Amino acid sequence: MRFNLKLQAMKIKTTIAILLLFTVTIKAQEINVKINGGPSGILYDSTLGDGKLKFGGGIGVGYTYFFSSHWGIMTGIDAMYNQNSFELHNGTTISTYEIDDQTSAFEYQVTPTNYKEDQHFISIAVPLMMQYRTSIAPQTQLYFGVGGKILFPGKQTAKASASELQLSGYYPDINLLIDDLPSHGFGKVTNWQDKTTVNLDPSFLLSVETGLTFKLKEKTQLYTGIYLDYGLTEMAKENPDVNIVAYSPNGIDNIQANGTSGNRKIVQESRYFSAGIQLKLGFMLTKNKPEPVPPKEEIVTKTEAPVQEAAPVQQKVVEAPPAKKELTPTERTYVEKPLAFQEVGNTNVTPELATRLDEIAKILKSNKDTDLNITGYTCDIGTEERNLEIGMKRAQAVSDYLQNKGIESNRMHLFSKGESEPLVPNIPVENRPLNRRVSLTLIDAK
Structure with missing residues (x-):
């Protein structure tokens, strides 16, 4: 518990630091807007099923401060739509311990056929990346960026379905398996569908991008390239004591889905992944600010006035033209x-x-x-x-x-x-x- 609190505190402090840097770089040399798309979602490592990434996409705004002709530092904010699917292998049985309506403990066994979840969620990311660029043609540059992001995901929505669910209860005290008592939550359900939401944890991402920039106008650049984001920390909250569907002692007519994300019996690891192509428009903002011109000093005219012979001793040295340096x-x-x-x-x-x-x-x-x-x-x-x-x-x-x-x-x-x-x-x-x-x-x- 203390470790989790420390981890959350560290994430909050890191986020505040990045947001402060974002505020400072408002005076950056370039502002850009971008759009990207490609496979985007959660990579699952599971021994009981298979996860697949689906097409996602996003938009973002960023600021880049170039501290030399080649190097700069970039931050901003990105919004992404992510989706993927997860399918359980047929013949898999998921077991958890439950309490029935008579307060008796039993082993709740769910054996699905053709079980599948279509999942999606929206996320917000704050990047901090180093960028390098160099010219390869008069109006073209090669750019490369590397750094990290903090990903803040919204709730994951999972649409679950199965052609069949076999719901059984095993009572070890009396060695009894009940698999056909619908009024008490045991039996067979066909053509089942339901929807649920699952909480996800923030994640630290490793991020890289590369491509070409094309000069459209004097202060406008078009970026075209590819990107990749990979999660260094897991996203799904651990929830090993929940089955894929909830036990209902009142019958099997309205069985509710719990989802597979975070269930350690099904998914051993869940990391964010996104890759694809992106387009950015960069607009240069900074320019040399004119400094106030100091007031002109009075310069003694170079034209020599005729010498006044009447009062030669009254001429002051300071009135003579300054010596040329x-x-x-x-x-x-x-x-x-x-x-x-x-x-x-x-x-x-x-x-x-x-x-x-x-x-x-x-x-x-x-x-x-x-x-x-x-x-x-x-x-x-x-x-x-x-x-x-x-x-x-x-x-x-x-x-x-x-x-x-x-x-x-x-x-x-x-x-x-x-x-x-x-x-x-x-x-x-x-x-x-x-x-x-x-x-x-x-x-x-x-």
């Missing part, structure tokens, strides 16, 4: 080192680039007499026209970022050379990421 060779090398846009078609400033651009902005702020030529480049994948467009978007992204850091737009001049002037040959293909870049050239004012 020269860029150091180290600063110039740091600024003019190419900015890498390694992903095909990527025109967004990555966190790694943002770190460099922050330092470049500081250098430019302290050297206000220096302008900047910003030129975007691509590899040779795609048309020349498209590559010129991507090159300009990359240059614009760098310019926008620096402007948000307080660098005046009139100091920055944008160009695109597309796939021309590669930094290294595009063959072998490993060289191509080096050509997806933006170059910065410092222009000193004369």
Whole structure:
């Protein structure tokens, strides 16, 4: 009992932690909606019968936070419809101990023929998964996800049927078997049907998925792939002292089903399983937020005013134009080192680039007499026209970022050379990421 309470407490704490993470990742880079379908239900391990998965499906919403160009963490909420069937082997007898209407104990024996249950239930799952993706074509990426889920199942509905039920009572004290006394609950029932519900336990799942993403628009991705969820813990609550149908001392006309799930005499193990294909639409949400531009400092005009000979001693040193600060060779090398846009078609400033651009902005702020030529480049994948467009978007992204850091737009001049002037040959293909870049050239004012 104490162990079960501790287990329940652990599940509650884990769920709260995941929900808190879900709340934090509301600011994730991508929101997605999905639909999936395939065999989905409970895998049974039974020596007395056979279980079969049936087709199920689900929908879900998720949030993914990408902390690099390849890696991200995903959470959300999924809803699934699950169904399966279970059939008992003919000739199987299920026995339990009961009390009759005369308060005598006896062994209740149920021998069904063609016994079958059609089962279904709805579940809610909260995933927590790591996702990796990498480009394999200009508009296509391969993705792979692995992690876990907590599954919260609703009640399982079981529709039971049998062509025949033989209900017998064995009294060991007097060595008596009664199998034809309908008024006291013993006899033969034909073409029997009934329905019942069974409680299920939450389950921890191992979850994997993989597939391809296709870029539909600038911030819209289509995910196509396959998924698999496997239960690490059992779902059916243990109930070994209940027969598949309830004993009724008032007759056999209204025999009620108890179900097979959780009956340890019939099912030794019950684990969740779901696999199939899925489609997702991902919508990028985050973008570089513009930072407030600091107020412009008053700059002493460079135009030299005529010297006033009448009062030369009244001129103050602070009124003279500030001395021009020269860029150091180290600063110039740091600024003019190419900015890498390694992903095909990527025109967004990555966190790694943002770190460099922050330092470049500081250098430019302290050297206000220096302008900047910003030129975007691509590899040779795609048309020349498209590559010129991507090159300009990359240059614009760098310019926008620096402007948000307080660098005046009139100091920055944008160009695109597309796939021309590669930094290294595009063959072998490993060289191509080096050509997806933006170059910065410092222009000193004369």
